[in-house]
Amino acid sequence: AQSVAQPEDQVNVAEGNPLTVKCTYSVSGNPYLFWYVQYPNRGLQFLLKYITGDNLVKGSYGFEAEFNKSQTSFHLKKPSALVSDSALYFCAVRDPNSGAGSYQLTFGKGTKLSVIP
Amino acid sequence: KAGVTQTPRYLIKTRGQQVTLSCSPISGHRSVSWYQQTPGQGLQFLFEYFSETQRNKGNFPGRFSGRQFSNSRSEMNVSTLELGDSALYLCASSLEEVLSSEQFFGPGTRLTVL
Numbered sequence: 001a002q003s004v005a006q007p008e009d010q011v012n013v014a015e016g017n018p019l020t021v022k023c024t025y026s027v028s029g030n031p032y033l034f035w036y037v038q039y040p041n042r043g044l045q046f047l048l049k050y051i052t053g054d055n056l057v058k059g060s061y062g063f064e065a066e067f068n069k070s071q072t073s074f075h076l077k078k079p080s081a082l083v084s085d086s087a088l089y090f091c092a093v094r095d096p097n098s099g100a101g102s103y104q105l106t107f108g109k110g111t112k113l114s115v116i117p
Numbered sequence: 118k119a120g121v122t123q124t125p126r127y128l129i130k131t132r133g134q135q136v137t138l139s140c141s142p143i144s145g146h147r148s149v150s151w152y153q154q155t156p157g158q159g160l161q162f163l164f165e166y167f168s169e170t171q172r173n174k175g176n177f178p179g180r181f182s183g184r185q186f187s188n189s190r191s192e193m194n195v196s197t198l199e200l201g202d203s204a205l206y207l208c209a210s211s212l213e214e215v216l217s218s219e220q221f222f223g224p225g226t227r228l229t230v231l
Contacts, residue, residue, distance in 0.1 A: 041227075043121070043207055045222070046221065096217075103165060105209075106162070
Protein backbone atom coordinates (compact mmCIF):
# COMPACT_ATOMS: atom_id res chain seq x y z
CA ALA A 1 0.00 0.00 0.00
CA GLN A 2 1.16 3.52 -0.71
CA SER A 3 1.55 6.21 1.92
CA VAL A 4 2.79 9.76 2.33
CA ALA A 5 4.23 11.45 5.41
CA GLN A 6 4.52 15.16 6.01
CA PRO A 7 6.47 15.31 9.26
CA GLU A 8 5.72 18.95 10.08
CA ASP A 9 2.19 20.09 10.89
CA GLN A 10 3.31 23.72 10.64
CA VAL A 11 6.22 25.59 9.13
CA ASN A 12 6.91 29.24 9.92
CA VAL A 13 9.24 31.29 7.76
CA ALA A 14 10.03 34.98 7.45
CA GLU A 15 9.09 36.76 4.24
CA GLY A 16 11.98 36.74 1.80
CA ASN A 17 13.62 33.67 3.33
CA PRO A 18 13.76 30.31 1.57
CA LEU A 19 11.13 27.78 2.53
CA THR A 20 11.03 23.99 2.56
CA VAL A 21 8.02 21.76 3.17
CA LYS A 22 9.00 18.13 3.68
CA CYS A 23 7.42 15.01 2.23
CA THR A 24 8.41 11.35 2.26
CA TYR A 25 6.58 8.55 0.52
CA SER A 26 6.24 4.80 0.45
CA VAL A 27 5.23 2.98 -2.72
CA SER A 28 6.12 -0.36 -4.24
CA GLY A 29 7.35 0.87 -7.61
CA ASN A 30 8.28 4.16 -9.20
CA PRO A 31 5.90 6.80 -7.90
CA TYR A 32 4.07 9.69 -9.43
CA LEU A 33 4.37 12.55 -6.91
CA PHE A 34 2.33 15.73 -6.64
CA TRP A 35 2.15 18.90 -4.57
CA TYR A 36 -1.10 20.78 -4.04
CA VAL A 37 -1.91 23.97 -2.14
CA GLN A 38 -5.18 24.81 -0.42
CA TYR A 39 -6.26 28.31 0.57
CA PRO A 40 -9.04 28.80 3.14
CA ASN A 41 -12.47 27.74 1.90
CA ARG A 42 -11.04 26.65 -1.44
CA GLY A 43 -10.32 23.39 -3.18
CA LEU A 44 -6.85 22.10 -3.93
CA GLN A 45 -4.69 23.81 -6.54
CA PHE A 46 -2.05 21.83 -8.40
CA LEU A 47 1.52 23.15 -7.97
CA LEU A 48 3.82 20.60 -9.60
CA LYS A 49 4.46 16.92 -10.22
CA TYR A 50 7.26 14.43 -10.68
CA ILE A 51 6.74 11.64 -13.16
CA THR A 52 10.18 10.77 -14.44
CA GLY A 53 13.40 12.42 -15.59
CA ASP A 54 15.08 15.40 -13.95
CA ASN A 55 14.93 15.18 -10.17
CA LEU A 56 14.32 18.93 -9.82
CA VAL A 57 10.82 19.87 -10.88
CA LYS A 58 9.66 23.45 -11.33
CA GLY A 59 6.06 24.43 -10.85
CA SER A 60 3.66 27.30 -10.39
CA TYR A 61 4.27 30.50 -8.40
CA GLY A 62 8.03 29.95 -8.18
CA PHE A 63 7.80 26.63 -6.33
CA GLU A 64 10.06 23.69 -7.07
CA ALA A 65 10.53 20.22 -5.64
CA GLU A 66 13.38 17.78 -5.51
CA PHE A 67 12.81 14.07 -5.96
CA ASN A 68 15.25 11.88 -4.04
CA LYS A 69 14.73 8.19 -4.71
CA SER A 70 17.24 6.92 -2.16
CA GLN A 71 15.62 8.94 0.63
CA THR A 72 12.09 8.47 -0.79
CA SER A 73 11.52 12.19 -0.42
CA PHE A 74 9.90 14.92 -2.46
CA HIS A 75 10.45 18.19 -0.59
CA LEU A 76 8.78 21.39 -1.78
CA LYS A 77 10.97 24.49 -1.92
CA LYS A 78 10.87 28.16 -2.81
CA PRO A 79 13.89 30.49 -2.78
CA SER A 80 12.06 33.52 -1.38
CA ALA A 81 8.77 33.21 0.53
CA LEU A 82 5.88 35.63 0.13
CA VAL A 83 3.15 36.38 2.68
CA SER A 84 0.67 35.23 0.02
CA ASP A 85 2.27 31.75 0.11
CA SER A 86 0.66 31.18 3.51
CA ALA A 87 -1.64 28.21 3.03
CA LEU A 88 -2.04 24.47 3.57
CA TYR A 89 0.25 22.30 1.44
CA PHE A 90 -0.39 18.67 0.56
CA CYS A 91 1.97 16.09 -0.87
CA ALA A 92 0.36 13.18 -2.74
CA VAL A 93 1.45 9.96 -4.41
CA ARG A 94 -0.03 7.77 -7.11
CA ASP A 95 1.28 4.29 -7.77
CA PRO A 96 1.05 3.69 -11.52
CA ASN A 97 1.57 -0.02 -10.92
CA SER A 98 -1.38 -0.41 -8.55
CA GLY A 99 -3.53 -1.89 -11.28
CA ALA A 100 -6.92 -0.95 -12.73
CA GLY A 101 -5.48 2.32 -14.04
CA SER A 102 -6.79 4.24 -11.07
CA TYR A 103 -6.17 7.95 -10.68
CA GLN A 104 -6.50 7.67 -6.91
CA LEU A 105 -4.15 9.94 -4.97
CA THR A 106 -2.94 9.18 -1.46
CA PHE A 107 -2.35 12.42 0.44
CA GLY A 108 -0.21 13.40 3.37
CA LYS A 109 -1.86 15.09 6.35
CA GLY A 110 -0.85 18.52 5.13
CA THR A 111 1.55 21.20 6.34
CA LYS A 112 0.37 24.66 7.28
CA LEU A 113 2.82 27.24 5.99
CA SER A 114 2.85 30.65 7.66
CA VAL A 115 5.00 33.36 6.11
CA ILE A 116 5.64 36.14 8.59
CA PRO A 117 5.98 39.71 7.28
CA LYS B 118 -12.06 26.06 -19.95
CA ALA B 119 -14.28 26.18 -16.93
CA GLY B 120 -12.94 24.39 -13.88
CA VAL B 121 -14.53 21.65 -11.83
CA THR B 122 -17.79 22.86 -10.34
CA GLN B 123 -19.55 21.49 -7.29
CA THR B 124 -23.01 22.18 -5.98
CA PRO B 125 -24.13 23.10 -3.47
CA ARG B 126 -21.19 24.82 -1.79
CA TYR B 127 -22.69 24.52 1.69
CA LEU B 128 -25.20 22.13 3.23
CA ILE B 129 -26.61 21.70 6.70
CA LYS B 130 -28.39 18.46 7.49
CA THR B 131 -29.49 16.60 10.59
CA ARG B 132 -28.57 13.09 11.67
CA GLY B 133 -30.46 10.39 9.83
CA GLN B 134 -31.12 12.45 6.73
CA GLN B 135 -29.57 11.77 3.36
CA VAL B 136 -27.74 14.13 1.06
CA THR B 137 -26.75 14.29 -2.62
CA LEU B 138 -23.75 16.27 -3.84
CA SER B 139 -23.08 17.10 -7.47
CA CYS B 140 -19.89 17.55 -9.47
CA SER B 141 -19.31 18.67 -13.05
CA PRO B 142 -15.80 17.87 -14.32
CA ILE B 143 -13.72 19.91 -16.70
CA SER B 144 -14.97 19.53 -20.25
CA GLY B 145 -13.33 16.50 -21.86
CA HIS B 146 -12.40 14.84 -18.57
CA ARG B 147 -14.11 11.50 -18.11
CA SER B 148 -12.55 10.45 -14.80
CA VAL B 149 -14.09 11.83 -11.61
CA SER B 150 -12.88 11.11 -8.09
CA TRP B 151 -14.36 12.06 -4.73
CA TYR B 152 -12.45 12.77 -1.52
CA GLN B 153 -13.52 13.54 2.03
CA GLN B 154 -11.49 16.12 3.95
CA THR B 155 -11.70 16.37 7.74
CA PRO B 156 -9.33 17.97 10.26
CA GLY B 157 -8.70 14.63 11.94
CA GLN B 158 -8.35 12.25 9.00
CA GLY B 159 -7.12 14.63 6.32
CA LEU B 160 -7.95 13.82 2.71
CA GLN B 161 -9.39 10.36 2.17
CA PHE B 162 -10.33 8.78 -1.13
CA LEU B 163 -13.99 7.86 -1.49
CA PHE B 164 -14.43 6.53 -5.04
CA GLU B 165 -13.56 7.05 -8.66
CA TYR B 166 -15.68 6.84 -11.79
CA PHE B 167 -14.73 6.52 -15.41
CA SER B 168 -17.24 6.28 -18.24
CA GLU B 169 -20.14 5.70 -15.85
CA THR B 170 -18.36 2.81 -14.10
CA GLN B 171 -16.95 2.79 -10.61
CA ARG B 172 -13.29 1.95 -11.07
CA ASN B 173 -12.05 2.17 -7.52
CA LYS B 174 -13.50 2.57 -4.03
CA GLY B 175 -12.01 3.68 -0.75
CA ASN B 176 -12.62 2.31 2.71
CA PHE B 177 -15.97 3.90 3.51
CA PRO B 178 -19.24 2.29 4.62
CA GLY B 179 -21.98 1.45 2.18
CA ARG B 180 -23.89 4.58 3.21
CA PHE B 181 -21.58 6.40 0.80
CA SER B 182 -22.41 5.83 -2.82
CA GLY B 183 -21.96 7.54 -6.12
CA ARG B 184 -22.69 7.44 -9.78
CA GLN B 185 -21.59 9.03 -13.00
CA PHE B 186 -23.76 10.06 -15.91
CA SER B 187 -23.13 9.84 -19.63
CA ASN B 188 -22.06 13.51 -19.71
CA SER B 189 -19.39 12.70 -17.04
CA ARG B 190 -21.19 14.64 -14.33
CA SER B 191 -21.11 12.78 -11.04
CA GLU B 192 -23.15 12.65 -7.88
CA MET B 193 -22.40 11.21 -4.51
CA ASN B 194 -24.98 10.27 -1.95
CA VAL B 195 -24.67 9.77 1.77
CA SER B 196 -27.60 8.09 3.49
CA THR B 197 -28.44 8.01 7.19
CA LEU B 198 -26.10 10.86 8.00
CA GLU B 199 -23.95 10.73 11.11
CA LEU B 200 -22.24 13.57 12.94
CA GLY B 201 -18.88 12.23 11.75
CA ASP B 202 -19.88 12.78 8.14
CA SER B 203 -19.39 16.52 8.61
CA ALA B 204 -16.59 17.34 6.22
CA LEU B 205 -15.50 19.10 3.07
CA TYR B 206 -16.27 16.85 0.11
CA LEU B 207 -13.99 17.43 -2.85
CA CYS B 208 -14.47 16.31 -6.41
CA ALA B 209 -11.59 16.03 -8.85
CA SER B 210 -11.35 15.26 -12.54
CA SER B 211 -8.50 13.93 -14.68
CA LEU B 212 -7.69 13.68 -18.33
CA GLU B 213 -8.57 10.17 -19.43
CA GLU B 214 -5.99 7.48 -19.97
CA VAL B 215 -3.04 9.56 -18.85
CA LEU B 216 -2.07 8.28 -15.44
CA SER B 217 0.62 10.89 -15.07
CA SER B 218 -2.00 13.64 -15.22
CA GLU B 219 -2.75 15.75 -12.21
CA GLN B 220 -6.24 15.85 -10.80
CA PHE B 221 -8.10 19.16 -10.92
CA PHE B 222 -10.17 19.86 -7.85
CA GLY B 223 -13.41 21.71 -7.39
CA PRO B 224 -14.04 24.15 -4.52
CA GLY B 225 -15.79 21.48 -2.48
CA THR B 226 -19.09 21.11 -0.69
CA ARG B 227 -19.02 21.83 3.02
CA LEU B 228 -21.43 19.44 4.74
CA THR B 229 -22.43 20.05 8.34
CA VAL B 230 -24.43 17.37 10.13
CA LEU B 231 -26.26 18.51 13.27
